[in-house]
Amino acid sequence: MILTLAVAGYRSLRDVVIPLEKITLITGANGSGKSSLYRSIRLLADIAQGRAIASLAREGGLQSTLWAGPEQFSKAMRKGEVPVQGTVRNKVVSLKLGFADEDYGYAIDMGLPADAGRSYFSMDPEIKSEALWAGEALSRSNEIAGRSGPMVRVLNDRGQRMPVVQNLARYDSMMTHAADPKDGLELLVLRERMRAWRFYDHFRTDSDAPARAPKIGTRTPVLSSDGSDLAAALRTIYEIGDEAALAEAVDDAFPGARIEIVVNDGYFEVLMHQKGLLRPLRTGELSDGTLRYLLLIAALLSPRPAPLLVLNEPETSLHPALLEPLARLIERAGRETQVIVVSHAKPLIEVLANNRCCVRYELRKDLGETLVEGGDAPKWTWPKRS
Template identity: 35%
Template sequence: MQLRSMFAQNYRSLRSIRMDLWDTTLFLGENGVGKSNLYRALQLVQAAVAGRLVHELAIEGGMLSVLWSGTRREAEGPARVRFEVEVLDEERAITFRYRVEVGLRPPKAAAGFPLEPQVKAEELVVDHGRRPVTMMKRAGPAISVRDASGRMRQYPDQALTSETAIALLGDAGHFPEVAAFRRVVANWRFFHGFRTDRFSPLRQPCLAVTGPMLDEDGANMAAVFATLVHTREDTVDLDRIVAAALGGARLVVPLPGETAEFGLSFPDFPNRVFQARELSDGQLRFLGLAAALLSYRLPPLVALNEPEASLHPDMLPPLADMIAEASKTSQIWIVTHSTQLAEAVRERCGVRPRKVVRENGATWIEGMRLTGVIAGESDDED
């Protein structure tokens, strides 16, 4: 199932932006233009599916912090943050469209806290190619859902303003379309750098539990490497890329006992294995990206926010090689301000970087029409 388009409105610098997406989507922009808000908007859709959307917005400072602060027209109605995604199930030729809107509590309302983000509306539509069918619709606390007979009915429970209907219905276990959409979005992975301080999870041994894919904080990185080395027994791509990026280094992964560990062996010190706690920040971050992009099983979507951070320029071509390899089986979303990385990804994946700019205070994509299509984009796959 592939993410085909996204829409965000009134979220931070995203005034109103809709865009079509590809197998590999590459955003390039200077600091401060709001490109990370694109990444975060998609991450918040996943939070809605998990039932954590209001919590995540509260962490950002609540509605007064996340709402678009520029000029608004009176005809637009109440100020709300709105997110939409369109996901295509290619095998079954089914398109899922999900929308969620969050706003402030009305001044005289009794439910909820005064400045708490509140879920106002949601909708999940399924399109089988004949006509779109609404599977779930939420307005305020009331939820309507399509039952097995195809009729819309009121769901017996009402949603709190802090809850999403998509999470409530998914947990109920009676709505297969909702469950299918939740399952694919829940498996998206977002990697926004990795901690590299002395207490970083990447520097610690982890439990010896098979790791098919990397956790977002990288805490199971040693288990991911151990799974590749001792379960799949195929590390050709991993070994080649580690050697290219880290001066001929070799990844050393002993058979796990109670914990899984790893280290690096360098040509200048052939009899010494440098443990994770001894590695530089750049070395450790590159290995985190390697675990994310070359794991035993890749998620349906991998989103990388400024993956070039702390990496030496010589590491960027091997990073682009990993991105190209991962793009064969996963959808890749990259946000970067490195023209070198963008060019390397373009060469390997055949995708044109989408330049993120500011127009009248709002984040926009250079050359993009209001429909979300970018002029000349059909020429990308030459």
């Protein structure tokens, strides 16, 4: 389970360090920074996939994602006595991401490239430092692997920090290029954990949505991010997952209803039997909200629970009557999986907030900066640049 999440210099998240629980609920008004926090976690996951630089490029490059306010706010600025204005910069420009779980912690620091303006790729950020450590907060004594410039050093079984990579490209992470069963086992373990994180964000439910059409099916213990394999994922829950929980989840949301998976020439399709109807409804006939809820059921009842499951505004397109059943579904998933929910749906928030395993954070903006209400920031140390 992730114990601490840290973000600095990313969009409105100037400096955020928050403790997480089995279920973490992120709420706040529109524009408070919920989406930025969600995207920062996705960006962390992209590092383990070797996609962080490309992901930042899709957001407009480092310059478009960096904190746009001053390095520090003076007391007079916060009181409104003087306008917000730039100050003399004392620190380097950086975007930092990190987390600590029950075993390891990891952090990365990305900054402006040294050859800015001299390359066609000068908008790509440069990885300045990375660190992997044991425990919750980084220190000199618990660092297992560290990257400084092009060199990665790993602690060996004799307590020595030995170089394992000496010419790592500035756009490559040690998570993807130094993870090795022999010399970088801890990096490999943590990388695979991060690769197993799952994100579900605004499933498509329009008439051309991938989930509406029959698809060739294979065993699918993990629903894809676009929901295209919905029928196969639901059938997999029936065969190797919790069939009773699936039936209960459908009946809880749609009393008297049940689903059936049919196969024609290898193509899987969902049929929904509803009370009072003389025939089942095909996926293409379902309302947007009904289809979205079935997608959420498939995601949350996965037979292969993820170490981390992140839901961004799962209430989208759902009727208010479905929010309490959704909260119960999330609570059930939280028994096996750590869940982060980003939401502003009051009924969903109220039910989840009453769960003893849930912590709630309210985000608000002050002078363009996202501040976190609720809970004290845990100890955190960023890796130093060389």
